[in-house]
Amino acid sequence: MKVSCLQENLARGLSIVARAVAPRSTLPVLGNVLLSTDEGRLRLSATNLELGITCWIGAKVEEDGATTVPARTFVDLVNTLPNDRVDMTLTVRTQTLNVRCGAFNNDIKCIDAQEFPPMPPVDLEETLSLNVEYLREMIGQVVFAASSDDARPVLTGVLVGVEDGRLTMAAADGFRLSVRESHLSTPGVGPLQAIIPARALSELARVLGDGEEVVTVSLPPGRGQVIFRARDVEVVSQLIDGTFPDYKGIIPNNYSTRTVVSTAAFLKACKAADIFAREAAHAARLQITPGGELEPGALQVSATAAETGSNETVVDATVEGEPIEIAFNVRFLVDVLGVIDTPNVALETSTPSSPGVIRPVGRDDFLHVIMPMHLGR
């Protein structure tokens, strides 16, 4: 293999794939990045067997070939090199990669590319294609609600479903649920369902560059994998086996109080409350008071910590229904308010121990359910 590329491109490519490297695996080759020539481009791949990321960068290929380079050494080295042309030559017999850039000359010991796990075939049947910008937004609105606790593996995933020309993503960690829907431009797909690890979707949203417009999704039958492909990147993830809880059953279908407030003001109030609430399991109290004839309704967010002190912020609100006092983990509120882009948001509540629902006002493609906190007796 003999190939040249720009240091800048190589560094960017490595930063994209490095997150899938498994540095402490019992399989040493998983700590390496696969480097191979691919139709006039240079392909970089890394996998931890659950998640695999590939990216292609522009290169001048003089001689085809492939090897795997220890990720840590390679990343650190490339980040030190000057922004100049990098020439790489592999000595196949010794699996030594010579990396030369300006005055820098390095030899890195590699592992044969044959040992690297096989990547998905090129000729996959595409299941659907999605607009990158939409997909990124959808992922951002649900992944944070997935669980990070491996005790219930299905909850560490996002349920992705396609039915009747709509794509739905849902994630729940047992305390909150985020559901986002989107219309598909390619009708006639599905119905299908898969639980994709939230981590894989987060990485996907991260690696889809601004230059990308369309990403194709493949769910080859019987492989237990999902493959996302864009022009310059590919993300492969194992699917999570199991049954996702029936989330539709836990979305309340009525409420006794509906509170509409400015999203930004509510978010600010919650962030202020969390400064105090972080010592008290992040519990914040929401006191909702309907308005009278002359004064507006109010949403008061407050938090108390024995050591730090206390805080309360009043946000003007349009309140329809009964007054209520309810407590939430304020970080859950901060998370969801941070991914809503409409100026106003509605909070629907029934009792202090039944789930609250948050919806962007003016959009019906997103909803978030949060279980309240119980404050002593």
Next chain:
Amino acid sequence: MPKRKTILHVDLDAFFCSVECLLNPELRGKPFVVGGRPEERGVVASASYEARAHGIHSAMPTAQALRCFPGLIVLPSRHEVYQERSRRVMDLLRAVAPLVEQLSIDEAFLDVSDDAAPGQEVAARLQREIMRRFGMPTSWGVASNKLVAKIATQVGKPEGLIIVPQGEEAAFLAPLPVEMLWGVGPKTRERLQSLGVHTIGDLARQPVAHLRKLFGLRGVELAARARGVDERPLVTTREPRSMSAETTFSRDETDGVRLERVLRRLSERVGRRLRRAGLAGHTVRVKVRWPDFETHTRQTRLEQPVDQDEELFLAARTLFLSVWRPGRPVRLVGVAVADLCEPLRQLSLFDRSWEQEARLQRALDQLRARYGTNIVRRGFDRQERKSPPAPLQDAQEND
């Protein structure tokens, strides 16, 4: 230079015995103890000064105390009564001194640095006042810090009042045995004695570097204490850090079903106290002692704080079963909840069983508050009523 401080330390002399004497004046002048019954492996909680004359002291097994003096009167402990008497004294102290740190049921520090009257006057006045109002003897230590004040009290007991003027701390401590210092337990004492260090003065003469080499940072602290230096302020709000209940079996218990029942009762006991105090805890701890006194503790940290009996019991049972093998005799079991905090509970979307259990718990608590503890019991506890359960001992740790 920091402002000169005046710290008083007060100890209610042989407190439990002194309360018993008030309630039954016939006990006056007699050797008696308050504590557990010898046949139930009880220990002495408090000994009258007459009993102490026979070598009896607290924490001694009651059976052994009876061997020291066969005519010894043994009274059962009445904790609520002592608690109530203690509260009255502590209330008086709080009314007089701006800063009071209550160390235990019968001990407190007072910071009277800002009082116009000298420390010894305040102490003498309070000593008279407590005797006049409550009929209880107290011992007092007056010094510039907590360490020296507490040791002064110990030196003057009973009914003492010892003043250690500023600047004379080291000289006062020098002749005292080294184990009177905080932090010198039997092991440290042994090590120190092997170095020829017997008195606090001996310790004060040791170069700090030498002590540091032997005991690490603790050595540096020991050196400071031996010179009578202690700059800790009073801690006026002492939140309990854990709540626990334990029981010693009158006969070693080997039966799994009975052990489980005791664990449940201990869990209920701790749960009830937590809820009454409006607290919950993240850590559940189980203590098991074998007949040879070897003691094991196991603990687990729960994602959400616990204050419900059932949840607490399930965690305690799992911990117990991780140390106990069927048939192994057990001398003592205890259940504790630590890392106390407000009982904040994040409710679950998918599993509403906690809320049901909490409602049941609330109903049970209300019934018991109105009609007594035994008005409702678990179905499988009913047969147990014929043989009365072993007494449980509460503990509340502050350190």
